[in-house]
Amino acid sequence: MLQPVQAPVGVILTALCSLAGCSSHTPRPTTVILDAGATIPPQLVRQGKLEVPAELTGRPCTSGTAVVEVEVGATGRVQDARVQQASREPAFDAACVRSAQASEYRPATSHGTPTVGVTRIECKLECPKAQ
Numbered sequence: 001m002l003q004p005v006q007a008p009v010g011v012i013l014t015a016l017c018s019l020a021g022c023s024s025h026t027p028r029p030t031t032v033i034l035d036a037g038a039t040i041p042p043q044l045v046r047q048g049k050l051e052v053p054a055e056l057t058g059r060p061c062t063s064g065t066a067v068v069e070v071e072v073g074a075t076g077r078v079q080d081a082r083v084q085q086a087s088r089e090p091a092f093d094a095a096c097v098r099s100a101q102a103s104e105y106r107p108a109t110s111h112g113t114p115t116v117g118v119t120r121i122e123c124k125l126e127c128p129k130a131q
Helices: 090-102
Strands: 006-018 021-025 043-046 064-072 078-085 104-106 108-110 113-115 117-126
Touching: 064 090, 078 090, 090 117
Parallel strands: 006 117
Antiparallel strands: 006 021, 043 104, 064 078, 064 117, 108 113
């Protein structure tokens, strides 16, 4: 039986909202080095675009962080993505899930054999401070 591999938060996505509109920036994922022969968690190959929801544009929003848990199958395809920790903006949480689902992953491996694994993606929403 394949056991899911648990990985720490591996990718941080940041969305910056301004009064003029919203834009997003996706930093490169961090590299995790593990001992040879160990179980290696899924690795991000290409991050799906984080679309800032239109309803957050032009209105005050609440900064927050969403953490999405992503289950990656032995083929590298996303099997499931769900909010593990919600931000204060449900529309942003849903956008983070869509980004995780649209991403490409290298599957987890256990002693060199592809297996089901779990990783997390963290999305940060930073809203401008009221003046």
